[in-house]
Amino acid sequence: NAGVMQNPRHLVRRRGQEARLRCSPMKGHSHVYWYRQLPEEGLKFMVYLQKENIIDESGMPKERFSAEFPKEGPSILRIQQVVRGDSAAYFCASSPGPRYEQYFGPGTRLTVT
Amino acid sequence: GQNIDQPTEMTATEGAIVQINCTYQTSGFNGLFWYQQHAGEAPTFLSYNVLDGLEEKGRFSSFLSRSKGYSYLLLKELQMKDSASYLCAYITGGGNKLTFGTGTQLKVEL
Numbered sequence: 001n002a003g004v005m006q007n008p009r010h011l012v013r014r015r016g017q018e019a020r021l022r023c024s025p026m027k028g029h030s031h032v033y034w035y036r037q038l039p040e041e042g043l044k045f046m047v048y049l050q051k052e053n054i055i056d057e058s059g060m061p062k063e064r065f066s067a068e069f070p071k072e073g074p075s076i077l078r079i080q081q082v083v084r085g086d087s088a089a090y091f092c093a094s095s096p097g098p099r100y101e102q103y104f105g106p107g108t109r110l111t112v113t
Numbered sequence: 114g115q116n117i118d119q120p121t122e123m124t125a126t127e128g129a130i131v132q133i134n135c136t137y138q139t140s141g142f143n144g145l146f147w148y149q150q151h152a153g154e155a156p157t158f159l160s161y162n163v164l165d166g167l168e169e170k171g172r173f174s175s176f177l178s179r180s181k182g183y184s185y186l187l188l189k190e191l192q193m194k195d196s197a198s199y200l201c202a203y204i205t206g207g208g209n210k211l212t213f214g215t216g217t218q219l220k221v222e223l
Contacts, residue, residue, distance in 0.1 A: 004155075033210065043156070043200065045210040056209050091155060098209050099143060104155040 002027065004094050004105035005074075012111045019079040019086070021108045025094030032075045033093045033102055034067060043091065049075060082112045117214040119201055124220045125191055133186045133217045135201035145177050145184045146211060148200040156200060159186070188219075196221045 005024040013019050025032050034046040048056040049069040060067065064082075069075040079086055089109050093102035117137040125131040135145070144163045148156035162168055162177035162184060174187040188195055198216040205212070 035211075035213075042215040043202075043211070043213040045212065048209045059210070099204060101146065101158045101161050102211060103158060104148075106155045 004029075004092055004103055006090075006092050006105035006108050008108060009106060010109050010111070012113060013082045014113055015083055016081050019082050019110055021077040021079075021090050021092075021110070022074040023077070023092030023094075023105055024074045025092075026103055029094035029096050029103075031095045031097060031100075032069050033095075034075075034077050035091045035093065035104075037089045037091060037107075039088070046077070079110075082110075084112050086110060087112045117201065117203060117212060119199075119214040119217045121215070122218045122220070124222060127191055127193060127221055127223055129191050130187065130189050131191060131219065133188075133199050133201075133219065135184045135186075135214060137182050137184075137201075137203050137214075139182075139203055139205055139212070141205040142179060142203060144204045145175075146202045146204065147173075147175050147184075147186045148202065150198045150200060150216065152198075159199075191221050193221050193223075195219065 004026055007022050032049045035043045037043045045059040047060050047067045052071050064080045066078045089107045091107045092105045095102045119135045146161050147159040149159055150156040160175035162175050165177055167176045172189045177184045198218050200213050200216045202211040202213040
């Protein structure tokens with residue numbers, strides 16, 4: 001049973017470009033969560049999605065950030081017009097439902113130059 | 114502000130026992146998780162406490178007191194590979210998002 005998969009593992013973007021991060025949940029998991037980890041800081045919740053629905057986006061910055069989890073294919077976290085402060089590790093997690101343990105993917109390390 | 118607190122660093126000796134404490138304040142509490150994270154890697158699930166008491170899983174045990182807003186992770190027979198950051202996190206309400214502490218960096222020495 002494959003774990004949570006994320007790609008790319010490392011992504012370098014220049015200021016102003018777009019970043020697209022992908023996450024495929026574990027088999028049988030329909031709940032996906034995105035977290036951000038800034039250097040020397042804890043993991044911060046960004047958004048919670050189920051297939052075709054955003055359930056909770058209380059942790060998402062109001063501008064430039066969006067997320068989706070389409071009926072087919074991986075969940076996508078999209079950051080438009082990246083800035084240096086967006087440099088961080090972005091982790092995706094999945095679970096079979098709410099209040100179950102969440103299993104994390106290996107993360108995408110975004111560097112904005 | 115931060116309403117979940119754990120020590121920043123701890124050092125222990127190989128073969129010993131270490132206890133990592135976590136205190137939290139929140140309403141609608143629905144459970145407490147512990148994760149292990151090695152540098153540059155994903156957090157790995159260790160334990161999930163919903164009810165008060167001790168949950169034991171091999172060398173790792175986790176305790177929860179909901180009335181005190183307190184949990185601890187106990188690691189026995191420490192090994193060098195246990196050197197990592199240990200994250201506590203609570204889940205609230207609908208059980209959707211985890212709120213993490215900043216993590217306790219554990220260093221295991223010979």
